[in-house]
Amino acid sequence: DGCISLARTISAGRSSYRICGEASTMADLRAIGEHLADIHGQHEHQSLIHERSHRRFLDAFGGQEHLALLGRFAETWRELSEAIRRREKLATDERTRAQRLDLLRYQVQELDDAGLSPDEDEELAAERARLMHYEKLREGLLAAWDALRGDESGGAVEQLRVAQDNADELAKIDTKLEAAAGLLLDAVSQAEDAARLIRAYLEAMEEDPERINEVEAPEPHCRPEAQVRRHGARDA
Incomplete structure (x- = not known):
């Protein structure tokens, strides 16, 4: 029905955690809880304390146009990263090819110096x-x-x-x-x-x-x- 229940039970000094009735861990409970609710107290909202949330808040503040631009930027960044990876691979392949050619030239020279015939x-x-x-x-x-x-x-x-x-x-x-x-x-x-x-x-x-x-x-x-x-x- 679209509801998520989070529960923590303390018994005899020990805590147990459940998400929608299923046993879970405190780390999972905290990770999900951060996206569902903020805890208000005498200080600022608790989610603002976490640096990993700052960029998400700023992007959300920019609206749909900003989010669309952000998506295009992410795609461009992935394409650029892939192009850089391919360029580095080509450079590595070229170095390997040059080394292989040097080795083959050396081996051919040694065989020529040995004066061997095919038979x-x-x-x-x-x-x-x-x-x-x-x-x-x-x-x-x-x-x-x-x-x-x-x-x-x-x-x-x-x-x-x-x-x-x-x-x-x-x-x-x-x-x-x-x-x-x-x-x-x-x-x-x-x-x-x-x-x-x-x-x-x-x-x-x-x-x-x-x-x-x-x-x-x-x-x-x-x-x-x-x-x-x-x-x-x-x-x-």
Whole structure:
């Protein structure tokens, strides 16, 4: 019915408080009471004592036009506060971005100075395998070279050439052998190419025990995987 009842009961030296019949506290009772009534005595109104009430009284005295202006001011203040907050956030983001760019430039420079290639890990692994199996590679390639070239009559290249010459002659008698002659010609060419590659590889081979040690145990901070982990390049 629009009524609010406030009650305080003192019994045996103890006080209890109720608001509309519900148990409450003295602080709640005082807070509500200040907005419902003033206590008059030999001094001024009690609500005037509280500084937090002064501005409310002044605003109410200004009337509806003043209250409307006050509402617009409050909204403008909120918008200004939000704009200031956004500006500060943008400034913070810009500083963070600049710091991030500086860090990335430093990391890129370190990677450039390290002279790493995109396939550095794979290249080192391949070089390590070649150096560690030098003798096995050399012996196997020499055997392959002998099988392909051998002496002037015993190598696979010469045997293929003889077969190809014979097929050419026979194809003149029966054209059905032209396909076989062509295949043998290709085989001779491929065998010669293989022999040249093997020979070049053998001539370029060089045993280097010191390089084996370098590849096997580089300085920890110089290892490609260490540089990559340090700068997070794998995730990038």
